Amino acid sequence: MPQALLARGLCRRYSWSGGHQDALRGVDLEVPTGTVLGLIGRNGAGKTTFLRIASTSLLPTAGSMQVLGHDVVTDAVNVRERIAVIPQESRPFYWMNPRELVYYYLTMRGETHRVAREKAAEALAELGLTRWENTVVSRLSGGLRRRAMVAMVMASDAELLFLDEPTTGLDPIARRSVWEAIRKAAKANRTIFLTTHYLDEADALSDRLALLESGKLLASGTRDDLAALARRPYRVEVSDGFPEEELRSYGDLSRVGERWMLFTGEKEARELSRRALEKGIRLSLGPVSLEDIFLQMVGQDISVEGEE
Numbered sequence: 214m215p216q217a218l219l220a221r222g223l224c225r226r227y228s229w230s231g232g233h234q235d236a237l238r239g240v241d242l243e244v245p246t247g248t249v250l251g252l253i254g255r256n257g258a259g260k261t262t263f264l265r266i267a268s269t270s271l272l273p274t275a276g277s278m279q280v281l282g283h284d285v286v287t288d289a290v291n292v293r294e295r296i297a298v299i300p301q302e303s304r305p306f307y308w309m310n311p312r313e314l315v316y317y318y319l320t321m322r323g324e325t326h327r328v329a330r331e332k333a334a335e336a337l338a339e340l341g342l343t344r345w346e347n348t349v350v351s352r353l354s355g356g357l358r359r360r361a362m363v364a365m366v367m368a369s370d371a372e373l374l375f376l377d378e379p380t381t382g383l384d385p386i387a388r389r390s391v392w393e394a395i396r397k398a399a400k401a402n403r404t405i406f407l408t409t410h411y412l413d414e415a416d417a418l419s420d421r422l423a424l425l426e427s428g429k430l431l432a433s434g435t436r437d438d439l440a441a442l443a444r445r446p447y448r449v450e451v452s453d454g455f456p457e458e459e460l461r462s463y464g465d466l467s468r469v470g471e472r473w474m475l476f477t478g479e480k481e482a483r484e485l486s487r488r489a490l491e492k493g494i495r496l497s498l499g500p501v502s503l504e505d506i507f508l509q510m511v512g513q514d515i516s517v518e519g520e521e
């Protein structure tokens with residue numbers, strides 16, 4: 214499968230008088246054509262920096278990146294024609310309505326007036342915006358504005374879509390409409406590069422995941438590849454009944470409300486279930502979620518945040 218995106222040793226240093234910040238430190242990443250890549254990581258991990266370099270709005274300081282076969286530095290024009298981007302926290306022009314917004318975006322990208330009108334109507338309907346298509350953006354809620362941006366890029370003919378937190382601030386139903394639009398785009402063999410802090414969303418949408426931490430790629434691959442890296446692949450929840458010390462001996466223990474939550478290995482999970490049966494204690498056990506994996510991989514040392 215050809216690669217829609219290929220990064221090698223990508224670095225970005227932000228410099229200012231008296232200081233600098235290395236936002237990316239040698240990232241290697243591939244995104245196969247027609248797949249959804251979910252880039253996850255804590256605040257400040259470097260996700261937006263990576264996405265801005267890939268979408269040619271920021272230059273790398275070292276390393277290389279090819280997008281759709283073109284170098285993002287020397288051949289940026291050819292990249293721009295074939296991608297569409299929703300930057301983090303971007304807002305549509307406030308004096309247009311969603312219908313005009315999508316329509317003008319498409320005509321600027323070279324669609325005929327008729328096709329632009331048709332595609333705009335279709336995308337707005339898909340994102341549940343038909344009711345608001347004639348309402349000026351300044352009178353729309355934040356979530357509706359965000360959805361108008363999603364409609365705009367979805368309606369375009371771009372082969373590769375960069376979506377930086379496209380669903381932040383959306384209600385659960387609106388989020389699902391964005392998910393559907395992303396799934397439909399992927400079915401049509403478009404490539405989606407997505408960042409999100411909603412790990413259920415990353416899990417539900419992504420063919421492959423990449424985990425950034427302090428500018429370095431900590432892991433990448435399918436959900437199962439990441440699960441295999443989790444130190445403790447089982448999550449156990451149990452109410453009182455076991456002494457705390459005993460639970461602690463099985464793995465990483467924390468108190469969540471009225472219950473104990475434990476990350477543990479397979480052998481330990483089996484042993485604990487047996488002990489619970491003997492003692493008549495109820496316990497729930499299952500494989501870790503993507504969020505659990507994330508917490509295990511990057512959550513151990515909170516002091517890393519903001520560190521040079």
Ligand SMILES: Nc1ncnc2c1ncn2[C@@H]1O[C@H](COP(=O)(O)OP(=O)(O)OP(=O)(O)O)[C@@H](O)[C@H]1O
Nearest residue numbers: 227234236254255256257258259260261262263301
């Ligand atoms: N223009 C800038 N000048 C200086 N430092 C910057 C600039 N933009 C980002 N940074 C720093 O680079 C690092 C990576 O930032 P980036 O915005 O890429 O993170 P992110 O993973 O997108 O975070 P978030 O989840 O909060 O959106 C952070 O330490 C940030 O403070």
Ligand SMILES: [Mg+2]
Nearest residue numbers: 260261262301
């Ligand atoms: Mg960001």
